Amino acid sequence: MQVTLVGPAHPYKGGGAHHTTELARRLAAQGHRVVLESWRAQYPALLYPGRQTVEQAEGEPFPATLRRMAWYRPDTWWAAGRRAAARGGLLAVAVLSPVQVPAYLVLLAAAGRRVRTAVVAHNVLPHEPRPGDRPLMRALLRRAGTVLVHSREQAALVRRLAPGADVRVADLPPHFPDAHAQGGLGPGPASARPEGSPHYLFFGLVRPYKGVDVLIRAFAKGAPPSARLTVAGEFWTDADAYRALAVELGVADRVDLREGYVPAGEVPRLLDAADVLVLPYRSATSTQNVRLAHERGLPVVATRAGAMAEQVRDGVDGLLCEPGDADDLARALATFAAPGRAEELRRGVRPADADTLWRAYTEELVGSREKVNGDG
Known part of the structure; x- marks a missing residue:
């Protein structure tokens, strides 16, 4: 045809x-x-x-x-x-x-x-x-x-x-960029960080519906004191507002805002430096980021928004929570940091059958x- x-x-x-x-x-x-x-x-x-x-x-x-x-x-x-x-x-x-x-x-x-x-x-x-x-x-x-x-x-x-x-x-x-642009597909190395000190990652466009403000609030409530959060991507709103929120909540020293588009060749290193990808969307249709994280062997914490509720198997290769609910997301972040949970979820990750x-x-x-x- x-x-x-x-x-x-x-x-x-x-x-x-x-x-x-x-x-x-x-x-x-x-x-x-x-x-x-x-x-x-x-x-x-x-x-x-x-x-x-x-x-x-x-x-x-x-x-x-x-x-x-x-x-x-x-x-x-x-x-x-x-x-x-x-x-x-x-x-x-x-x-x-x-x-x-x-x-x-x-x-x-x-x-x-x-x-x-x-x-x-x-x-x-x-x-x-x-x-x-x-x-x-x-x-x-x-x-x-x-x-x-x-x-x-x-x-x-x-x-x-x-x-x-x-x-x-x-x-x-x-629909990932080609393998040469990605630095090679397939699972990345397991984290060498001490258990209970997870590195949470959000990456992509930062827009109000993505819920990064909810994530920072949840991180302050539910993440262990030794945990870190990286937010990497283009900000369509004022990044200083997110910095001010982190300061207000007392977590500014553990929240890293990396402004700017993440080129395809840098995505594998960004994922490999984290323990879990967090997608705190208030609303969603579908996102490629769940697939991309699983391709690199990374569990996902996501909201039950759009197709993410079907792409993430709750308790198997990630954790699900309610959209726009900082308390429920804090619960999921704390659950991920519990002894043995990160490794258990990582073992459950399977790349999609493209x-x-x-x-x-x-x-x-x-x-x-x-x-x-x-x-x-």
């Missing part, structure tokens, strides 16, 4: 670009003819305060990638749709933010009725919504032949926004029922 896949790719950074690129590779490996239509300018800086691109690719770019679309050039959206129409087959757009929706609506209109359509919805609605998000996403979901989401919770949201939509659910498969997950994922996308653009 001919597939036109639209979404971020190198030089854009992060999980969205990695996922789009790996999806293109997996489809091509299955014998599909794939073209990846990407962006040369994806978001206005005002709407994406972090660093959008990287100079060095965090993996091998997909060969058949076009980087012609720009957020400020609607003619490039239309041209991408016309190219997809000329190819035929399936047109799938990857949505990470409603900011992309106007471009995708134009693109779908330009493609007309000559292609099947699918929306790969990483986030049906943003964690931090803005006026206009719902009507934009509703319009896109109603135009899609198929909507692929990463959790049952997200599927229910699609059905509320677009009743009658053909919604498919597939677990988000691993091939099986990707096969199921692509079957849901490409094997969707026949429905052309604009039907229904």
